[in-house]
Amino acid sequence: MTQTALQQKIQQGFNEEIDEESLLDCMRCGFCLPACPTYIQTGQDEAHSPRGRIALIKAVRDGFVSWDDDIENSLNVCLGCRACEPACPAGVQYGHILENARAVIHESKNKGMMEKTVRNIAFGYLFEDKRNMSKATGLIRFYQKSGIQKLSRKIGFLHLFPEPMRQMEKILPAIPKQKEHKTRGTLFPAIGERKSTVAFFTGCLMDTMFTKTNQYTIALLQKAGCEVWIPEQQGCCGALHAHSGEKDRAASLAKRNIEAFEAMDIDYIVNNAGGCGAFLxxxxxxxxxxxxxxxxxxxxxxxxxxxxxxxxxxxxxNVNMKSKQSVIVTYQDSCHLRNVSKVVNEPRDILKSIQNVEYVELDGAEYCCGSAGIYNLLESKMSMKILDEKMEKVKETNAAIIVTSNPGCLLQMKLGIERAGVSDRMQAVHLVDFLSDYVEVN
Structure with missing residues (x-):
C-alpha cells in the first residue's frame, strides 16, 4: 500500500469512526497538560499531549495533514491512562477517541506475517479462551518449578533477551497449580447475615496468574455478607484488545460477558482489577x-x-481491622480505576481504618506508573522513565508496602522496587492480598 493510499484509508476511517463533535469538544484550554505523563516526560511536546493528539487526529480527518510515522508514534506513545478526562472542564472523552483512532489504524495498515501471527496468538488464542491462558501460565509454572528458571539465571541465558523482558521475568509471581481454579465451584454463601448477592468477574490474568488474590476476594466478600456467584461462561474483559485496536474482538468479548451475567438475579458485578473494571x-x-x-x-x-x-x-x-504489625503503607492508583470508574477514596479509606497501619499519601499517586497494559513492553523507554520518577516519590513516603488495585500496576511497582534497589525494605501488594495476608478482621 502506498503512503497516499494509507493516508486516504485512515482519513476515511477517522471520518467514519470518530465523531467530529467529540473532537470539537476540545477547547484547547490546556487543563489536560499537567495531567499528561507523556507531555511532561517529553519536555512539554504538544504532539504528546491530549489536546495535541486530538488536533492531529482532526487534521488527518479533515485532510489538512498527511498521515505519517510521527503521528502514529504520537498515538502509540500515549499511555491511555485517561488522566486528562477528569482534568478536562469540557468533559472530552479522550479515551474513546484514542481507541477509535487505534482501531482505524489497525484496520487500515498492512501487517507483516510476524505481527499477524503475534496478534492472532495473543488476542485470538490466549485471551479468547481462559483454558488457553491456563495452559500458557502452566508453562510459566513449569519454568519456575522445574529448575529451568534457576539454571537460566545461573548461566546468564536471560541476557540474550531484551532488558524489559529480563526485568519482568524477575518479578513474575509464583504461578499456582491450574487445579486451584478448576475445582473452585460457582457458589459461595455469605458468612452470617446475607446483605447482598453478587457475581464475581474473575478476569483472565487474575484467575490464572493471581489465583490467590481471586480466592481472597471471594472470601472477603463472604465475610462482608455477600452471596457470591461465579458465572462459568465469562471470559476476558477485552481491554487489551480495545487498547491495541482490536475493537471487533473486544466487542465480541463484551457480548459474551453481558450474556454470562445478565440472566443472574444479582445486585452487583464485582471485579478486583482496575483496568478490567473500567473496561466493563x-x-x-x-x-x-x-x-x-x-x-x-x-x-x-x-x-x-x-x-x-x-x-x-x-x-x-466499621469492622475491627488490625494489622498484624505496625507498618507504613502508601497507595498507587490504578489509572482506569481512578479516571474511568471514579474510585479514589474507597481504597484509601479502607487502609486508613486499619489499626497499626500508618497511611502516607504518595505524592503523584494519581499519575500513571507506566504499566498501561503491555505499554511497558512496547514503549519500554518511556515506561521506565515514568516508573523511575514514580519510585523517587515512593521512597519519600518511607512505606514498607505499596498497595495497588490492578495486576499490571502491581507488577510494575514490583519492577520499580527492583530497579530502585529497595526490595530489602519494601514490597508491593494488591489491596485484597494486604487485607487478607496482613490484617486481622474481628
Missing part, C-alpha cells in the same frame, strides 16, 4: 452502534463495581 464499565461505548446490545450494556454497566467500593458500601471500615 465502558461496554456501552464498545457497543454504541448496536442498539440492542447498547441497551443491554447499559444495564450491565449499572451493576459493575470495584471490590473496594462494595466493601465500603457494606461498611467494612
Amino acid at each position: 464499565h465502558d461496554y456501552p461505548f464498545v457497543l454504541e452502534r448496536d442498539s440492542e446490545w447498547h441497551d443491554r450494556a447499559l444495564r450491565f454497566q449499572e451493576k459493575v463495581i470495584d471490590i473496594s467500593s462494595i466493601l465500603t458500601k457494606l461498611d467494612i471500615s
Whole structure:
C-alpha cells in the first residue's frame, strides 16, 4: 500500500469512526497538560499531549495533514491512562477517541506475517479462551518449578533477551497449580447475615496468574455478607484488545460477558482489577452502534463495581481491622480505576481504618506508573522513565508496602522496587492480598 493510499484509508476511517463533535469538544484550554505523563516526560511536546493528539487526529480527518510515522508514534506513545478526562472542564472523552483512532489504524495498515501471527496468538488464542491462558501460565509454572528458571539465571541465558523482558521475568509471581481454579465451584454463601448477592468477574490474568488474590476476594466478600456467584461462561474483559485496536474482538468479548451475567438475579458485578473494571464499565461505548446490545450494556454497566467500593458500601471500615504489625503503607492508583470508574477514596479509606497501619499519601499517586497494559513492553523507554520518577516519590513516603488495585500496576511497582534497589525494605501488594495476608478482621 502506498503512503497516499494509507493516508486516504485512515482519513476515511477517522471520518467514519470518530465523531467530529467529540473532537470539537476540545477547547484547547490546556487543563489536560499537567495531567499528561507523556507531555511532561517529553519536555512539554504538544504532539504528546491530549489536546495535541486530538488536533492531529482532526487534521488527518479533515485532510489538512498527511498521515505519517510521527503521528502514529504520537498515538502509540500515549499511555491511555485517561488522566486528562477528569482534568478536562469540557468533559472530552479522550479515551474513546484514542481507541477509535487505534482501531482505524489497525484496520487500515498492512501487517507483516510476524505481527499477524503475534496478534492472532495473543488476542485470538490466549485471551479468547481462559483454558488457553491456563495452559500458557502452566508453562510459566513449569519454568519456575522445574529448575529451568534457576539454571537460566545461573548461566546468564536471560541476557540474550531484551532488558524489559529480563526485568519482568524477575518479578513474575509464583504461578499456582491450574487445579486451584478448576475445582473452585460457582457458589459461595455469605458468612452470617446475607446483605447482598453478587457475581464475581474473575478476569483472565487474575484467575490464572493471581489465583490467590481471586480466592481472597471471594472470601472477603463472604465475610462482608455477600452471596457470591461465579458465572462459568465469562471470559476476558477485552481491554487489551480495545487498547491495541482490536475493537471487533473486544466487542465480541463484551457480548459474551453481558450474556454470562445478565440472566443472574444479582445486585452487583464485582471485579478486583482496575483496568478490567473500567473496561466493563465502558461496554456501552464498545457497543454504541448496536442498539440492542447498547441497551443491554447499559444495564450491565449499572451493576459493575470495584471490590473496594462494595466493601465500603457494606461498611467494612466499621469492622475491627488490625494489622498484624505496625507498618507504613502508601497507595498507587490504578489509572482506569481512578479516571474511568471514579474510585479514589474507597481504597484509601479502607487502609486508613486499619489499626497499626500508618497511611502516607504518595505524592503523584494519581499519575500513571507506566504499566498501561503491555505499554511497558512496547514503549519500554518511556515506561521506565515514568516508573523511575514514580519510585523517587515512593521512597519519600518511607512505606514498607505499596498497595495497588490492578495486576499490571502491581507488577510494575514490583519492577520499580527492583530497579530502585529497595526490595530489602519494601514490597508491593494488591489491596485484597494486604487485607487478607496482613490484617486481622474481628
